[in-house]
Amino acid sequence: xxxxxxxxxxxxxxxxxxxxxxxxxxxxxxxxxxxxxxxxxxxxxxxxxxxxxxxxxxxxxxxxxxxxxxxxxxxxxxxxxxxxxxxxxxxxxxxxxxxxxxxxxxxxxxxxxxxxxxxxxxxxxxxxxxxxxxxxxxxxxxxxxxxxxxxxxxxxxxxxxxxxxxxxxxxxxxxxxxxxxxxxxxxxxxxxxxxxxxxxxxxxxxxxxxxxxxxxxxxxxxxxxxxxxxxxxxxxxxxxxxxxxxxxxxxxxxxxxxxxxxxxxxxxxxxxxxxxxxxxxxxxxxxxxxxxxxxxxxxxxxxxxxxxxxxxxxxxxxxxxxxxxxxxxxxxxxxxxxxxxxxxxxxxxxxxxxxxxxxxxxxxxxxxxxxxxxxxxxxxxxxxxxxxxxxxxxxx
Ligand SMILES: *Cc1c(COP(=O)(O)O)cnc(C)c1O
Ligand SMILES: [Zn+2]
Numbered sequence: 001x002x003x004x005x006x007x008x009x010x011x012x013x014x015x016x017x018x019x020x021x022x023x024x025x026x027x028x029x030x031x032x033x034x035x036x037x038x039x040x041x042x043x044x045x046x047x048x049x050x051x052x053x054x055x056x057x058x059x060x061x062x063x064x065x066x067x068x069x070x071x072x073x074x075x076x077x078x079x080x081x082x083x084x085x086x087x088x089x090x091x092x093x094x095x096x097x098x099x100x101x102x103x104x105x106x107x108x109x110x111x112x113x114x115x116x117x118x119x120x121x122x123x124x125x126x127x128x129x130x131x132x133x134x135x136x137x138x139x140x141x142x143x144x145x146x147x148x149x150x151x152x153x154x155x156x157x158x159x160x161x162x163x164x165x166x167x168x169x170x171x172x173x174x175x176x177x178x179x180x181x182x183x184x185x186x187x188x189x190x191x192x193x194x195x196x197x198x199x200x201x202x203x204x205x206x207x208x209x210x211x212x213x214x215x216x217x218x219x220x221x222x223x224x225x226x227x228x229x230x231x232x233x234x235x236x237x238x239x240x241x242x243x244x245x246x247x248x249x250x251x252x253x254x255x256x257x258x259x260x261x262x263x264x265x266x267x268x269x270x271x272x273x274x275x276x277x278x279x280x281x282x283x284x285x286x287x288x289x290x291x292x293x294x295x296x297x298x299x300x301x302x303x304x305x306x307x308x309x310x311x312x313x314x315x316x317x318x319x320x321x322x323x324x325x326x327x328x329x330x331x332x333x334x335x336x337x338x339x340x341x342x343x344x345x346x347x348x349x350x351x352x353x354x355x356x357x358x359x360x361x362x363x364x365x366x367x368x369x370x371x372x373x374x375x376x377x378x379x380x381x382x383x384x385x386x387x388x389x390x391x392x393x394x395x396x
Contacts, residue, residue, distance in 0.1 A: 010048040011072050014039040014215050017319060025072060028132050031213050031315070038212040038316050040255065041072050041219055045262045054265045058230060062086040064120055064223045070259060071124060072219050078131040080156045082113035084123045085223055089231045089381070094349040095362065099369055103379040105237070106352065107224060109386065114175060116308075116355065116386035117221065118148035121248055124220030125209050126152035135159060138206035140186075140193035142245065142307045143172035144386055149209060150181035161206060163193035168307060171390040189302055191312050211246030212315040218252040225256025228381065234260075234267045238378035241364055243357040243385055244276040244285055244331075245311040247320035254323040272381075274329035276320060277364040279304030279336060284313055285320055289331035294318050305336045305394055306356040308385065330373065334363040342366070343388065355391060358384030 014023040018037035023029050031038050052069045060066035064085025073079050088108045096104035109117035122145065129137060138161040139149045146162040153160035160181035164172065165188060176183050186193045194210060201208040211217065229236055236257060242250045254274065260266050276285045282302035288295065299312040314320060324331055334342075336356075343359035346352045354362075361382035368374045 007051065008068055008076055009071060009074050010043040010045070010052075010069050011074060012042040012044045015042055017316075026132075028134065028207070029215065030208060038319065039215040041215050043070055043259070045259060049263050052263070054230075054234070054263075064123060064220060067223055067226055070226070071223075072216050073124075073127045073131055075131065078127050080127045080130060080152050081123055082119065082151060082155060084112050084119040084220070086227065087111050087117075089228070090350075090352075092350050092382075095345065098349070099366065100376050101369070101374070101380060102377055105379070105381045106350075107228065107381055107383050108352065109224075110355065110358070110384055110388075114144070114148045114151050115390050116144040116148065117224070117249065117383075118144040118386075119151070120220035120223060121145070121217030122148040122152045122209070122220070125214060125216040126156050126158065128216040129158070129207055129209070130156045134207045136161070136206045137209050138197050138201050139163070139209045140190055140197040141168075141172070142190045142310050143168045144308060144390070145211070146181070146183070147172045147175040150176040150179035153181065154179040161197075161200065163197045165189050165193055165310075169391050170393045189310055189312065191298075210315070211248055218248050218255065221249045222252035222256040222259075224249060225253035226260065228253070229257070229260055229266065232379070234265060236266070236270060236272050237381045238272060239275060239374055239380045240272045241275040241277060241361040241368075241380065241382045243306065243309055243360045243383060244278055244314075244320060245308045245357075246314045247276070247285070247316050249383070249385070250274060250276060251316055251319045251323060254327070271327055274323055274327040275364060275368065276324055276329070276331040277360045278331065278333050279306050279309045279339065279360065280333045281336065282310050282312060283333035284311075285317065285324075286331040286333045288317065288321055289324055294321055296321070305391075306339060306360055307391075308355070308357040309360065330368070332364045332367055334360050334367065338363040338366075346384075347388070352384060353388035354384040355386030355388055358382075358386060
């Protein structure tokens, strides 16, 4: 049983990542109306530092919501949970050995509800939407976010409307419809779906939970950063390799590290180098990183088997890039062929049937070792963000 102490959340307010304007976290907000930039969630970390104990959190019942003081929901009855979070951090002994790495790990996100880490973000977003009295949610999605939204919306008794490209993996269409969501298949990619969803949202009063167009999905995904810190005994690994579409997890984990530092919970100040992995057929972050740009150009003709990476321009592109620069990280594009090979290797050598997006992080790791960007004794975490089982119609 979850024992909720007096203060459920130290939620303070929302802040624009561009102009710094403050918005109430107790009213419905999307993004900054002045700058069209994402809003980040602030907490009263000074108070939390005094009253919240990291070791007490460690002893709680497993799951994302054991971090509720640092999550945006004020009343525990609004937490919509399906058991997300606290995924395994597994060593990869065989792959590690063949690559000459002594400390290689995978964060195994495929065990989340709905088979991907999107569950974390949607659990947080739907919970906060419930708290704010929202009843109709809409999303454009490359697949897994739609499936996750459908499940959490069902659980929260909300109406769900989903726009998906028509070549989205069948599992995502089926899982959304079975949970009662209406699914509209779009002749195009996620940016086309986003345009249509945005228009319907404005016209018919749906709340748009697109990546970074509401502040709370990132709050769910940031918990991956807390879990990593805890698993490494309140230090952080040297390198994090993350498959980047919208960048929620990358930006979220960086925010988590910042918060942990302010809470005084980290044993040292050393931050990981963050690596953004994209597919060669859709690599706007890599292209921008190589030009040292602060924003991405829209990627034309995005094409890759890793549907979660088929994002031609993230709404938070400047935040992703800022995190890469600040962490001394890098960005790297891998081919669909190398993704498929890495997927087979992970399954054969370690028994993990990864989503193509997850496999992409292993493909990138190999490239970074070749470039000597990673040293043999560094602690490296790759991310398997979803289950390979959701992509069977694209597999043989
Ligand atoms: C959405 C998705 C990604 C990309 O995640 P972001 O945090 O939006 O960058 C990666 N892998 C899978 C399986 C996904 O569904
Ligand atoms: Zn602003």
